[in-house]
Amino acid sequence: MMSRPLRIGIAGITGRMGHGLVASSLDAGFTVAAGTVRHSSDEKITDPRTGGIKISQNLQDIVACVDVVIDFTHVSAVISHARILADADVPWVLGTTGLTLPEQNAVDVAALRIPVVQAANFSAGVTLITRLAREMGAVLSADKYDAEIVEMHHRQKVDAPSGTALAIGEAVAEGRGTTLSAVREPLREGLCGPRKTGAIGFASMRGGQIVGEHTLFFTSGTEQIELGHRAFDRRVFADGAVQAANWVVDRRPRLYSMDDVLGLA
Numbered sequence: 001m002m003s004r005p006l007r008i009g010i011a012g013i014t015g016r017m018g019h020g021l022v023a024s025s026l027d028a029g030f031t032v033a034a035g036t037v038r039h040s041s042d043e044k045i046t047d048p049r050t051g052g053i054k055i056s057q058n059l060q061d062i063v064a065c066v067d068v069v070i071d072f073t074h075v076s077a078v079i080s081h082a083r084i085l086a087d088a089d090v091p092w093v094l095g096t097t098g099l100t101l102p103e104q105n106a107v108d109v110a111a112l113r114i115p116v117v118q119a120a121n122f123s124a125g126v127t128l129i130t131r132l133a134r135e136m137g138a139v140l141s142a143d144k145y146d147a148e149i150v151e152m153h154h155r156q157k158v159d160a161p162s163g164t165a166l167a168i169g170e171a172v173a174e175g176r177g178t179t180l181s182a183v184r185e186p187l188r189e190g191l192c193g194p195r196k197t198g199a200i201g202f203a204s205m206r207g208g209q210i211v212g213e214h215t216l217f218f219t220s221g222t223e224q225i226e227l228g229h230r231a232f233d234r235r236v237f238a239d240g241a242v243q244a245a246n247w248v249v250d251r252r253p254r255l256y257s258m259d260d261v262l263g264l265a
């Protein structure tokens with residue numbers, strides 16, 4: 001246990017999530033010790049409680065003055081962040097989505113040396129929904145129930161389907177004893193033909209400032225079941241990530257999930 005308040009570093013401190021993470025960290029009684037930006041200046045950090053904290057364009061410059069890094073940035077930063085944090089022995093809370101295999105491999109390798117909490121969605125609600133999705137996938141058989149996930153986000157979002165939608169889809173696939181990559185329905189366009197039995201499909205809508213909405217549908221010939229989550233405020237993700245940061249600092253190196261943080265694993 002630490003005797004001083006936890007010193008949090010926020011990668012992407014000027015972003016949409018960055019602002020919420022500053023507020024959540026300070027409201028929880030922790031110190032925001034430093035942050036990174038890609039090219040913007042610290043004038044965009046609007047919470048007056050942060051004072052004169054260290055801001056850099058390079059994560060390497062801040063690792064010496066933080067106990068943990070919370071990272072909501074961009075997929076292009078993941079591989080270098082994995083190396084920097086593992087070399088510096090600094091725990092990592094990773095919320096960035098849109099990772100492909102090379103980025104995920106870098107996270108997995110880093111988690112052999114440092115504790116990492118990775119989640120596509122840090123809300124307790126989505127953590128629970130994802131567990132339910134796995135159970136529903138196991139009971140609602142693939143030959144009778146078509147599984148589809150619809151997600152809606154703000155117009156600035158750069159990746160699709162959302163990381164949350166993919167995680168829910170993976171959970172359904174796991175419940176059905178398979179993997180998402182084996183049963184993922186290709187995006188539909190033009191003369192795409194009928195839906196494959198057992199496939200898991202995705203649809204993405206973008207517009208305005210929708211914070212994040214996900215609905216999992218199971219549809220058979222006789223009924224439809226909907227499991228949904230709607231985030232009203234990014235603070236729900238930020239609060240979860242700060243909880244994860246406080247939880248992860250005393251853990252041994254491993255890749256953890258929000259299930260672990262919430263004691264559900």
Ligand SMILES: NC(=O)C1=CN([C@@H]2O[C@H](COP(=O)(O)OP(=O)(O)OC[C@H]3O[C@@H](n4cnc5c(N)ncnc54)[C@H](OP(=O)(O)O)[C@@H]3O)[C@@H](O)[C@H]2O)C=CC1
Binds near residue numbers: 016237
């Ligand atoms: N897991 C979860 O619960 C959630 C995950 N997310 C994910 O978090 C990520 C960030 O989302 P959001 O805050 O909306 O995005 P923003 O674009 O608003 O913010 C991104 C931040 O990261 C910085 N940044 C951008 N590119 C790089 C880079 N290549 N290297 C280092 N820093 C970089 C930006 O700096 P600058 O301002 O200088 O450009 C900015 O501070 C996305 O992947 C999103 O999907 C979002 C919400 C919840």
Ligand SMILES: O=C(O)C1=N[C@H](C(=O)O)C[C@H](O)C1
Binds near residue numbers: 120162212213
């Ligand atoms: O980019 C966002 O905003 C969000 N991204 C995450 C995702 O891709 O699932 C989580 C949340 O839905 C908001």
